[in-house]
Amino acid sequence: MPILLDTTKAPVLQRLLDETDTTGLTWSIEPGGAQALPSAEVVVAGIANLEHAGPQELSFVANPRYQSQLIDAQAAVVLVTAEVAQAYRDSLAQAGRADQALPLVVCNSPYLLFARIGQWFDRQLHSQPAGAIHPSAxxxxxxxxxxxxxxxxxxxxxxxxxxxxxxxxxxxxxxxxxxxxxxxxxxxxxxxxxxxxxxxxxxxxxxxxxxxxxxxxxxxxxxxxxxxxxxxxxxxxxxxxxxxxxxxxxxxxxxxxxxxxxxxxxxxxxxxxxxxxxxxxxxxxxxxxxxxxxxxxxxxxxxxxxxxxxxxxxxxxxxxxxxxxxxxxxxxxxxxxxTGFFPMTEHAQWERNAVAVRHLATMAKRIKALEKK
Amino acid sequence: MPILLDTTKAPVLQRLLDETDTTGLTWSIEPGGAQALPSAEVVVAGIANLEHAGPQELSFVANPRYQSQLIDAQAAVVLVTAEVAQAYRDSLAQAGRADQALPLVVCNSPYLLFARIGQWFDRQLHSQPAGAIHPSAxxxxxxxxxxxxxxxxxxxxxxxxxxxxxxxxxxxxxxxxxxxxxxxxxxxxxxxxxxxxxxxxxxxxxxxxxxxxxxxxxxxxxxxxxxxxxxxxxxxxxxxxxxxxxxxxxxxxxxxxxxxxxxxxxxxxxxxxxxxxxxxxxxxxxxxxxxxxxxxxxxxxxxxxxxxxxxxxxxxxxxxxxxxxxxxxxxxxxxxxxTGFFPMTEHAQWERNAVAVRHLATMAKRIKALEKK
Amino acid sequence: MPILLDTTKAPVLQRLLDETDTTGLTWSIEPGGAQALPSAEVVVAGIANLEHAGPQELSFVANPRYQSQLIDAQAAVVLVTAEVAQAYRDSLAQAGRADQALPLVVCNSPYLLFARIGQWFDRQLHSQPAGAIHPSAxxxxxxxxxxxxxxxxxxxxxxxxxxxxxxxxxxxxxxxxxxxxxxxxxxxxxxxxxxxxxxxxxxxxxxxxxxxxxxxxxxxxxxxxxxxxxxxxxxxxxxxxxxxxxxxxxxxxxxxxxxxxxxxxxxxxxxxxxxxxxxxxxxxxxxxxxxxxxxxxxxxxxxxxxxxxxxxxxxxxxxxxxxxxxxxxxxxxxxxxxTGFFPMTEHAQWERNAVAVRHLATMAKRIKALEKK
Structure with a gap:
């Protein structure tokens, strides 16, 4: 289920960022390759995970572990760190697909920026009930x-x-x-x-x-x-x-x-x-x-x-x-x-180890006795 | 507290089974010994665990572990597997009490049949509220x-x-x-x-x-x-x-x-x-x-x-x-x-073993050292 | 936030104890030193932990571990065992402060007496709603x-x-x-x-x-x-x-x-x-x-x-x-x-021990083998 604004509310990227609380964040829009929309025209109608994001949806890479998904992403724009941005451009260049690069927002903390943009979306999507006391209260x-x-x-x-x-x-x-x-x-x-x-x-x-x-x-x-x-x-x-x-x-x-x-x-x-x-x-x-x-x-x-x-x-x-x-x-x-918990194993192995645990103190003594000899 | 229908709703056994959803089940009524009611006359007014079931209550043996309770059961009828039925009749015969055998329903899955009969009872006992919206909602x-x-x-x-x-x-x-x-x-x-x-x-x-x-x-x-x-x-x-x-x-x-x-x-x-x-x-x-x-x-x-x-x-x-x-x-x-949990013991024993657990890695090394010698 | 009665409800100590359910308890008021109020004049307006109790608040020592706090306590009166009372008076005497002793209630079970006095306070502070059915029910x-x-x-x-x-x-x-x-x-x-x-x-x-x-x-x-x-x-x-x-x-x-x-x-x-x-x-x-x-x-x-x-x-x-x-x-x-739980340690130590736990049964065998040699 995509998280989508109705079309009258979907802003262009620059306006979305202007209206987002970016306290503590540094960020810049980096244009995409030749085939991408000019970043001034990128409309953000929704937000989504990278693997599901479509061409009007903003996404993000918070964990470098997921940066490999970026090369095939379809998003309108992706929030990334400078390092991820560089790796993305390098991979595309190696694959001869530099012109396919998506617009990026390069940011010191893409996850925090994503959270703040999410809060912006939340305000648009879920109107707060007006100040009133319901008559049944x-x-x-x-x-x-x-x-x-x-x-x-x-x-x-x-x-x-x-x-x-x-x-x-x-x-x-x-x-x-x-x-x-x-x-x-x-x-x-x-x-x-x-x-x-x-x-x-x-x-x-x-x-x-x-x-x-x-x-x-x-x-x-x-x-x-x-x-x-x-x-x-x-x-x-x-x-x-x-x-x-x-x-x-x-x-x-x-x-x-x-x-x-x-x-x-x-x-x-x-x-x-x-x-x-x-x-x-x-x-x-x-x-x-x-x-x-x-x-x-x-x-x-x-x-x-x-x-x-x-x-x-x-x-x-x-x-x-x-x-x-x-x-x-x-x-x-x-x-x-x-930390303190008993590590999980297959049940049969646990049973054998559990028997041994019950005799651990004795085992310790037996080792001591062996060492004395 | 017995689970009992009012007398106007209590069916005879055959009708109860006819009205029960028996999809996926095979079953047959087996008559009891000479002293039991003919199975066509068995009235089922309630359901109960085997140890509490009285002469108008249906019961079941789902787990062969409990089949020894069957020999003294007082139920109107008992749901059992063919194996349990055979063992029951053998035990009664050995005790010279074959004529006391209760009517049985022999079934490939007594527990499932019991669940379905329970659902039948539930419908009789707990009437659903009629379709309506309460005025206070x-x-x-x-x-x-x-x-x-x-x-x-x-x-x-x-x-x-x-x-x-x-x-x-x-x-x-x-x-x-x-x-x-x-x-x-x-x-x-x-x-x-x-x-x-x-x-x-x-x-x-x-x-x-x-x-x-x-x-x-x-x-x-x-x-x-x-x-x-x-x-x-x-x-x-x-x-x-x-x-x-x-x-x-x-x-x-x-x-x-x-x-x-x-x-x-x-x-x-x-x-x-x-x-x-x-x-x-x-x-x-x-x-x-x-x-x-x-x-x-x-x-x-x-x-x-x-x-x-x-x-x-x-x-x-x-x-x-x-x-x-x-x-x-x-x-x-x-x-x-x-599985993975620390086995419970008396507290004093646990205390000794817990001390040893904290030094397990060292114990492993000491065993290795001993083996090298 | 002190637990305080309004002044019209605060009783003197004797009346408080008279109105408290003391079934199963033996107790006596012991007067404080020269500087304390005569116990007949001690007003109890609130209850508090010993470290926070002020001169109109009752407190208690349920656990001898906390008796050392008593010497500096400011409470109106303190519930104690005979042993704690004796230790308190001895400590004050040694410090040349016997005249500063607070009034005590010496009791076979100060914690139980405290609970019962708390129940008395609860009745004063939190009036029960009158018998009635709210019209919205x-x-x-x-x-x-x-x-x-x-x-x-x-x-x-x-x-x-x-x-x-x-x-x-x-x-x-x-x-x-x-x-x-x-x-x-x-x-x-x-x-x-x-x-x-x-x-x-x-x-x-x-x-x-x-x-x-x-x-x-x-x-x-x-x-x-x-x-x-x-x-x-x-x-x-x-x-x-x-x-x-x-x-x-x-x-x-x-x-x-x-x-x-x-x-x-x-x-x-x-x-x-x-x-x-x-x-x-x-x-x-x-x-x-x-x-x-x-x-x-x-x-x-x-x-x-x-x-x-x-x-x-x-x-x-x-x-x-x-x-x-x-x-x-x-x-x-x-x-x-x-008892049975894996004792907590620093994570790195747990990791080493957890590896060993997974091989405990084998370790037990290896010890046996060593012993045979």
Whole structure:
């Protein structure tokens, strides 16, 4: 399914780039070969992956691994680094096809430029709902909804909530007492915020996410029954910074007494669980299915691979990369990559190795004994 | 709690089988011993597990492991293979109790026949809501809802949606702009479909599932802050075939540029995460808590065990069986079973073995050194 | 953010303790040093962690590890054991600061007392909605809602439901046909109960939880296509005892023929998956992201660490502790702690060790060969 604008909205390349946010980017249009349109006439009606892009679609090469696809590309224009541009022209020249070169945008970061152009397309394609409260929404008296904000059908906004300019609350969301939603923040349909959750500007919260639910806190209560537990009410809140994304069906517990804190620019994928009183540093990103037990602090700019499981009361420093499927049970002070999972093999081989793993400590002793002899 | 029809609906055995879909099955009723009802008079008022089935309930032996329970069973009739039937009669004869034999239905696949009879019971027990749109639902002008389809209370159907014949949209669902729902497909309560999701006929989507949410795509954006990310809008859709089941609180991301694709007959359990641009082949089944990172292709007829975690940009062929709790970080071309997890032991033993694991590479070298001597 | 009562509600210490449920606790107020307020005058306006507690806030030392923080604490009063009290007074005396001792409540279980005082605060701070059905809720005729129960906005209550005294159904919940909700049970917003779920008194179900969804049951159906499956309808229910907590976005499958059963006092954290026909014994607690496959029985008073994955058709006895991130694939009869995960190291070291793991069985043989020489 191509991502296409209707023809009245498709701009020429130069206008598209003028209207794109290119902060931090350097770029220049390089004309194509004789057979290409002059770059001033290149119309960009859509965006696509290089292998599917047609003659009115913009594409990109973010990873030099894919540059070999470029030689047969059909795109209107391609975003590339200077190195990829040079390799492309050299390959075409060697093949005697220099006149077939496509127009390029040579850029210090084609992937970032592509992201920004994508945001431009997104604004054209998906009009934001106008600032209005759907008549089926249930908004408590005293909730403050900025006149430019939008509240979707069947949403519930409880007392004391403040919703900032241009924020959008999707269909079926529940925003609990006293929550604060910053400017331009978007709650997709069916998000739940418990009471007292605050979040900054430009956040995106995906459907099914639950933020501010009770942390898992119980005290042993043998007076009721052997092994019984009694609930420790969770009084803390959740504070979320600016530019945070929270994935679908992710859960972020409220703190027990102090708050759970998510820093600016943190990106949290789907089905992640963040326990009470965790603190996540700015710009840390975590892939789907990660779990973080309570009271753990994670530094800035960390990457947490999918399904990594991080224990409670730990301290992970800045710039740490945890591999996917890795359980973390100790503090990490030093930047770097950390890994721990049993490597997959064919099942029969795993069975033999698994037997050996169970006797590893003994094996170690036997080696020692052999060395002594 | 027995699964019982009211007496007016309980059929005799022959009629039950006549009304059951037995495509692909061969079966015959075998009369019981002298003390059993003639099979033409066996009334089936309910279905139950063998150990609980009473004299008006149908049961089954799907796994020969459980055939020893048969000798003391009280059921009205039992579905069995020819082998199990023979063993049952032999055991009764040896015990001098041949006249106590229950009526049997001898069948090439008792489990499949049981499933089909279960579907018959399900239709009797759980009447489908009549085709109607609940007055509390919010249906956008221009959405096309087949007159035989049902939309439950407080559901939201956005513009451009098409809902096919006899489809049912549960209470509190949100169906985003332009989604297409095939005939006889059922969305249980509180399902969310983002814009542009299409699904075929006879699908079942369980509560809390989120389909078509944004894939997790960000470009590094150092112009804003060290380590900052900017969102890559996700333009692709999700295409789901016929006869697909999606479990409760499962999430399936929309594609970045191309679509995420789920083949026909795929069965997806609860709390599974499928990343953007994944392609899942026909009839593949995956147990709960599986995670699949973006752009991975999985073949047909695969089985993915619970909590297996599959990395991104991988290719898994047809007929592959991934064991539960196994992380997959490389392509798999060859059919077969693949496994990788650390075997559980008592904690003290694990602690000793875990120390040795950390020094395994060194141990390997020491063994080599010993061998050289 | 301090947890503070308004001044009209802040009690003196003695009254607070009189109004707190202290069943099973022994406690006494011990006066502070000369500079402290007489304990009869200590006003408790809030509760806080020891490091943040100010002169009107109550705090506690549950873990002797944190007792060193006590010497500099500023709290109004601190809950401690007799041992911690003694150590505190000794330390102050040594430092020549005996007159600065804070008032203490000496107690056999400070953590339990703290939980109970927290519950007192919770009642003051978070008034329960009055018994009423919000006009936007959709309640089927024939559903029985106790007059003292509360049904929030946009909730759906289907036919045949019974909701007990003082129970509260949050905004946007869907309570399916024939469910029974016991007295004082609370469903947070956006919980889904399928038909026929029963739960006892004083349960707490967090947002996004789905209870009673179809178990994952399919029979191979080669008559339709190679590798195809057909659904086995799930007729069983879910029975939940008293005092159970179910976390956010957790899913509990209904049984296939028999019920899924959750015992009294079971505490289930977020994003947990419990398969069909599981039986969980009284007072067992499980941390987030645990998965339990179908038909597994878990005993009483077990602790299941976060992200532990338990296979199907297993039997785990009483008082078993499964470590976090541990896969369980066999029965466990004996109480004790069980563990199995690959220990994390720096990535380069893991890579070397992972290579060795793949050859472990061979290594074991080579050691044997060396020993023979």
């Amino acid at each position: 249930v908004v408590a008296p005293g909730a403050i909804v900025d006149p430019s904000a939008h509240v979707g059908p069947l949403a519930v906004i409880e007392a004391g909530v403040e919703i900032g300019p241009r924020a959008r609350i999707g269909a079926g969301c529940v925003v609990g007492e006293g929550c604060r939603i910053g400017a331009d923040t978007v709650l997709h349909p069916r998000v739940t915020l418990y009471r007292g959750v605050s979040m900054g500007a430009r956040c995106v919260i995906l459907s099914g996410a639950v933020i501010g639910d009770d942390g898992f806190g119980f005290a042993p209560d043998p007076s009721r029954a052997k092994g019984a537990w009694t609930k420790i009410p969770q009084f803390g809140g959740v504070r979320i910074g600016d530019d945070v994304e929270v994935g679908a069906n992710t859960t972020i517990d409220r703190g027990a007494l102090d708050d759970t804190v998510i820093g600016n620019g943190v990106k949290i994928d789907n089905q992640i669980m963040i326990g009470h009183n965790c603190r996540i540093g700015d710009h840390t990103a975590m892939a789907a299915c990660v779990g973080i037990a309570g009271s753990t602090t994670i530094g800035q700019r960390c990457s947490i691979g999918g399904a990594a499981m991080i224990g409670g009361h730990l301290k992970i420093g800045d710039d740490v990369f945890i591999s996917a499927a890795t359980p973390v049970h100790s503090n990490i002070d030093k930047p770097g990559q950390y | 919010v249906v956008a002008p221009g959405a096309i809802v087949d007159p035989s389809a049902h939309v439950g209370p407080l559901a939201v159907i956005e513009a451009g949606v098409e809902i096919g014949p006899r489809a049912r949209i549960g209470a509190g669902c949100v169906v985003g702009e332009g989604c297409r729902i095939g005939a006889d497909t059922v969305l249980h309560p509180r399902v969310t479909l983002y814009r542009g999701v299409s699904m075929g006929a006879r699908c079942v989507i369980l509560s809390g599932a989120v389909i078509g949410d944004d894939g997790f795509g960000f470009a590094p954006d150092p112009s804003r802050a060290k380590g900052a990310w900017t969102k890559i809008p996700q333009f692709g859709g999700v295409r789901i075939g016929d006869d697909v089941e999606v479990g409760a609180n499962t999430t399936i991301d929309r594609g970045a540029l191309d679509d995420t694709v789920i083949g026909n007959g795929v069965k997806i359990d609860n709390q599974i995460m499928i990343g953007h641009n994944c392609r899942i082949g026909d009839h593949t089944a995956m147990a709960a808590c599986v995670g699949i990172a973006g752009s991975t292709t999985i073949g047909q007829r695969c089985s993915i065990g619970g909590a297996a975690m599959i990395g991104g940009h991988l290719k898994i062929g047809d007929d592959v069986f991934i064991s539960a709790a196994t992380p997959v970080h490389s392509n798999i071309d060859k059919p077969g079973q693949y | 959709v309640v089927a005729p024939g559903a029985i809602v106790d007059p003292s129960a509360h049904v929030g906005p946009l909730a759906v209550i289907e036919a045949g439901v019974e909701i007990g005294p003082r129970a509260r159904i949050g905004a946007g919940c869907v309570v399916g046909e024939g469910c029974r909700i016991g007295a004082d049970t609370v469903l947070h917003p956006r919980v889904t109960l399928y038909r026929g779920v029963s739960m006892g008194a004083r349960c707490v179900i967090l947002s996004g939880a789905v209870i009673g969804d179809d178990g994952f049951g399919f029979a191979p159906d080669p008559s339709r296509a190679k590798g195809a499956w057909t659904k086995i309808p799930q007729f069983g229910g879910v029975r939940i005892g008293d005092d159970v907590e179910v976390g956010a976005n957790t899913t509990i499958d209904r049984g296939a023929l028999d019920d899924t059963v959750i015992g009294n006092g079971v505490k289930i954290d977020n994003q947990i998956m419990i398969g069909h026909n599981c039986r969980i014994g009284d007072h067992t607690a499980m941390a987030a992201c645990v998965g339990i496959a179908g038909s597994t029985t878990i005993g009483q008073r077990c602790s299941i660490g976060g992200a532990a994955m338990i296979g199907g058709h297993l039997k785990i006895g009483d008082d078993v502790f499964i470590s976090a991130a541990t896969p369980v694939h066999s029965n466990i009869d004996k109480p004790g702690q069980y």
